[in-house]
Amino acid sequence: MRTATNVISLRGATKQFGGLVAVDNMDFDVTEHEVKGLIGPNGSGKSTTLNLISGALTPSDGEIVLRGTPITGLPAKDIARLGVSRTFQLVRLLPSMTVLENVMAGAVFGHRRRWGRAAEQHAMAILEKVGMARQARAHFSQLTYIDTKRVELARALAGEPEVLLLDEWLAGLNPTELQAGIELIHALRDEGRTIILVEHVMDAIRSLCDSCVVMSSGKKIAEGTPEEVLSDPDVVRAYLGDEDA
Structure with a gap:
């Protein structure tokens, strides 16, 4: 049986802003041709994690590896040239x-x-x-x-790019646009691309992702298939609060 190759690995990735720990000891792997969802409530550290991978931010601690090569702390332009591209929550065109x-x-x-x-x-x-x-x-x-x-x-x-980072690319779309957007990402997925996507649209998560990492208050609280994590009581509690969990 062929072993999946890790394209991106995070080990203990941490980002502090003064006394605030935005990403806390994050560990996960993304394998060749996988679509990995990064989900969680607002303010849980998802976009900050993408910023650490892309080089927009430098980790306070931990390691990020691209195909066996450490990229921790490299400038964003160097990480892009090594094969990591991204979109942003707020579109940035020239x-x-x-x-x-x-x-x-x-x-x-x-x-x-x-x-x-x-x-x-x-x-x-x-x-x-x-x-x-x-x-x-x-x-x-x-x-x-x-x-x-x-x-x-x-x-x-x-x-x-070898790795594509999508930061809430589907946010703000009307239902027709949303369906077109999901179909476009599906096409990229079917080409065999390795993708990490931050997303709140659960239909997209279920449709597109092979696995998900769930974050809350900077920490990973669950990891698995979309079906597994979305039925996890800790995940339900993080999204809905203790009274509704």
Whole structure:
């Protein structure tokens, strides 16, 4: 039987802001081609954990490893070039650039760098994948909310990452947009991508994730399949409170 290969591993990953411990001794692995959900109540440390993996924040303690290579404390640009791309809770596009130029930036500065005509052709192929090819020459101000999310995802994909981090990518979408968004992530999953997603939409968690880590007050309180963790009394208590658990 073939053993699953760990792509990302966290061991004792901790982040303190003064006296506040936002992420407390976090341990988990993400294996090749796995979709790992990171779930929990607001303020539980999920996005901070993604920030530690992507290099946006430096851990106060612990280790983060990418395919056997420690990346703990490396600058975000170096981690991106090693193959980790992400989206953000609040979409971060370059407003002075067109849709195509935003995605080309991901191709230029990502894991596998492309330049000039090669970068443009690659960016157009990615825009086609996310359903934005017809708006390649549009600017940020001309886009709907879900389209800005599609462009940010395309930019993340343009660097051909080994690990894709999605931080509440489905948040704020209406029901039709939400279904389209889930189908798009499904397609990425079916391509065999390794994904860590922070999400509150439980239908998406059940549909997309192979396994989940549940956080509460910075700590991991459960880990397992979506079915296992969502029926765990500790998880129910964390979401609903003691009276409803």
